[in-house]
Amino acid sequence: MITDLRSDTFTKPSPAMLEAMFKAEVGDDVFGEDPTVNKLEAMAADMFGMQAALFCASGTMGNQIAIKCHTQPGDEVICERLSHVYIYEGGGIAFNSSCQVSPIDGINGKITASQVQEAINPDAVYKANTSLVSIENTTNRGGGNCYEFADIESIKDTCLQNNLKLHLDGARIWNALVAKSETPKMYGEIFDSISVCLSKGLGAPVGSVLLGTTEFINRARRIRKVLGGGMRQAGYLAAAGIYALENNIATLAQDHLHARQIAAALEKKSFVHKIMPVETNILIFEVSAPYSAVSFTNVLAKFNILAMAVSPVQVRMVTHLDITDKMVDDLVKVIEQL
Structure with a gap:
C-alpha cells in the first residue's frame, strides 16, 4: 500500500x-x-x-x-x-x-x-x-x-x-x-x-x-x-x-487533523526545522543533516511513503481524502524511528 x-x-x-x-x-x-x-x-x-x-x-x-x-x-x-x-x-x-x-x-x-x-x-x-x-x-x-x-x-x-x-x-x-x-x-x-x-x-x-x-x-x-x-x-x-x-467538503477537517498529527511527530526530530504554520492540509518543513530534502523523501519511499522535495532543504506533504488514519499512524512511527 x-x-x-x-x-x-x-x-x-x-x-x-x-x-x-x-x-x-x-x-x-x-x-x-x-x-x-x-x-x-x-x-x-x-x-x-x-x-x-x-x-x-x-x-x-x-x-x-x-x-x-x-x-x-x-x-x-x-x-x-x-x-x-x-x-x-x-x-x-x-x-x-x-x-x-x-x-x-x-x-x-x-x-x-x-x-x-x-x-x-x-x-x-x-x-x-x-x-x-x-x-x-x-x-x-x-x-x-x-x-x-x-x-x-x-x-x-x-x-x-x-x-x-x-x-x-x-x-x-x-x-x-x-x-x-x-x-x-x-x-x-x-x-x-x-x-x-x-x-x-x-x-x-x-x-x-x-x-x-x-x-x-x-x-x-x-x-x-x-x-x-x-x-x-x-x-x-x-x-x-x-x-x-x-x-466531500465535510472530509476536509479530517485532512487538516492528519496534517497536524504529522507535524507534531516532525517537531520532535532534531533534523527538522522551520515547519510552516499548519492550518490546513499542506505541511512544508526544512530538514538538515544527515538529510537533504531529496534524501529524506528517498528514505520515506523505502517505507512506501511518498513526499515531495520542493527545494534543496524543504519537503512538502499534502493530506487528502485517500489518506487514512492508519496511514498517518504508520508514517508517525516511521518518523519516530529516524
Whole structure:
C-alpha cells in the first residue's frame, strides 16, 4: 500500500463518485447542451452568490482565462512571489495575456493591502498599466496558510480605490472555508473572479470552476474555446464535481487533523526545522543533516511513503481524502524511528 503525500491531486474517485459519473446525463457542452455541466456551473455560482460559472479542465486554465479577461497586453499583474499563477503555470501570464508580473515578497504566501498599494505603478507612459491583483487562498508554497478575511477586505478596498480587478486562485478555497468557518458567499461578495478546484481536496478526477459576472463568464467561455477547452460531453467529469461538492467538503477537517498529527511527530526530530504554520492540509518543513530534502523523501519511499522535495532543504506533504488514519499512524512511527 502506497501512502502518497506528494499532492492532493493524487486522489482517486470513490465507487460512489464513479457511479455518479457513469449515470451522468450528457450533451455537447460547446453548444451549451450538457445538462450535467450546466447543473455544476449553476450549483457553484449559487454557492458563492455569483452570477455565472464556467467548467474548466484545470485550475491553471481557470486562472489563465481570468487573467486574460481582466487585462490587456502590456499590463502588469500583482501577486505574491510564490503564487501558483506566477511560478507553476508555465509562464502563462506572459504567453496567454502578454502581461508582466510584479511579484511581492509576502509572509507564508500572503500579501497585504499596503504591499499592493506600494506595487501599483503610477499612471505614466513609461510604466506598465497595473490592472489586476491575484491572491491565493490557501497558499500552496505558503504551507496551506489562510488569509484573514479582514485582510482580504483591505486588499479589495485598495483595488477599488485604484480601479484594479481582484482575482482569487481558490484551488484550495474549500480548505480555507473549513479551517476559518467561513462561507463561499463571503468570497463571492469580494472578488471579481474566483477559480475553485474540484480535483484536489474534494477528490474529483478532473476540473475547476471559474466564477464571475454573466458578462465576465461570457468572455471567459470564448477564451476557453480559443485555448482548446471545449470538452463536448464533459458531463461525465462534471458529475464527479457535483458529487464532490455534495459529499466531500465535510472530509476536509479530517485532512487538516492528519496534517497536524504529522507535524507534531516532525517537531520532535532534531533534523527538522522551520515547519510552516499548519492550518490546513499542506505541511512544508526544512530538514538538515544527515538529510537533504531529496534524501529524506528517498528514505520515506523505502517505507512506501511518498513526499515531495520542493527545494534543496524543504519537503512538502499534502493530506487528502485517500489518506487514512492508519496511514498517518504508520508514517508517525516511521518518523519516530529516524
